[in-house]
Amino acid sequence: MTKKVVVLDYGSGNLRSAVRAVERAGAEVTLTADRQAAQDADGLLVPGVGAFAACMAGLRAVRGHEMIGRRLAGGRPVLGICVGMQILFERGVEHGVETEGCDEWPGVVERLQAPVVPHMGWNTVEVPAGSRLFAGIEDERFYFVHSYGVRDWTLQTNDRTVAPLVTWAEHGGDRFVAAVENGPLTATQFHPEKSGDAGAALLRNWVESL
C-alpha cells in the first residue's frame, strides 16, 4: 500500500521540492497544516528554513508542536529537516536570544564556530553502525545550508532504553549533529530533498520504514 505523508505547511520557503522529493520516494504527499491530516498520515515531514525563532513561531501558530508530540506519543513517524530538525531540540540561541524548542531532545542549537558560515554545500557524514536511514548511502555527500547546529548530544540512555543513532558532520573544525534516528523520530540537518540521488535514497529509506 502506498504510504501517506503530510508535509507540514507552516510558513514560507521552498516546500515544493520537499513534496516532490517525497513523492519520488514512493509516497502519496499532501502539503497542509490540517491537524487531522497530520495525525492520520503514515509519516509527518516537518520542513524548516530560516531562523529558529521564526520557525518555532510559525509552528506554534498551526499548533505543529502538539501534532509532533501526539504523533510521537503514539509511536507515529516524524521526520524533521534542517530547521525542522533544530526545533526538535530543547532550545535555540540566536544573537544571544534564547527560544524554546519542542524539547523532544535535550540540547542547544547554537551558532557554528567555523571560518566560513553558513555551512553551505555538499558534505560527507559519519554514520553509526546499524543506521537504517543511511542504508546503502553511508559514503555519499548531502547538501547542507545552515549557520546553527547542535554541537553536543546530551541525551542519557541506560540499558533499558535504546540509544538513538546519531550521525555527525564536520565543517571548518566544528562538529555537529547531521542526523538522528530515534524510534519514530528522525531528523536531518541537511536537505535530503536537495541532495540529488543520495537524498532520494534516504527519503526512500524513510518512506519504506513507515
Add this chain to the structure above:
Amino acid sequence: MTLAVRVIPCLDVDAGRVVKGINFQQLRDAGDPVELARTYDAEGADELTFLDISASHEGRATTMEIVSRTAEEVFIPLTVGGGISSVDDVDRLLRAGADKIAVNTAAIHRPQLVAEIAERFGNQVLVLSVDARRVAEGSSAGTPSGFEVTTHGGRKSAGLDAVEWAARAAELGAGEILLNSMDADGTQDGFDLELIRLVRREVSIPVIASGGAGRVEHFPPAVDAGADAVLAASVFHFGTLRVREVKQALADAGHPVR
C-alpha cells in the same frame, strides 16, 4: 570530511527560454531551461543558477513557471537572480521552488533590502551578486581596494568599493557572495584571482567566483584564492567544458568534489 567545492552552471533565462547558444546534442529542446537543468544535474552540477534577464512583467511570470517546473524535477539547489527588488519578489520565488535568490542592483540602491530579506527568510536564501571591475590606477574614481561595483552589465559605476560592499552586505545579512569580475567576464582567460583574494579576506560567508573561466585549469586557482564555489555560464552552454571535467581538474589539484 571536507565540504566539496561547488561547481555551478548559470543559465541566462529570457521569458522562460535559455539565451546563448547551446550545442548539447542530446537535448531535444536546447532552449528549455528545465531540460538543460536536468542535463547539468545528470552531469554532476552541485547547484544551478538561473539569471532572469526578462525585460517584461510577462517574461518574469514565465520564468516563475520555469522555476516551478525545475524544482519539481531537479533535486539540487536552485538559485534565481535578476530583477528582484522586494521581499515579496523573494517570497514568490521561494514558493515557486527557488532555494536561494540573488540580489544585485536593488540592494545597491537600498542596502536595507538585504537585511529585510535575511530577517524574513534567513540569510541562507540570500546571495549578494557583485559585478566588480578594476578601477584604472590614478583614476579620480579610485576605490581603496582598486575594485568598484558596477551596474548595467558593467557599463555604469555604482560609486562603491567592491570589497567594502561585499563586507557590508555580509554584515547586513547576505548568506553568500556571487563575485563576478566584469573585467574577466567573457575573456575565457581565467578568474580574477586578486579580486577573489581581497573579498575572501574581508568576508566569512561563502564566496562564489564567476567570470573568466575558459579552461579546466582556470578553476583550481580560483579555489586556492579562496572561492568556495565556482560558477560559469558560456563554457558550459557551448559545451566547451563539461561539469565532470571541471570537477576532475579540481580533484586532481587536491580539492574535494562531489
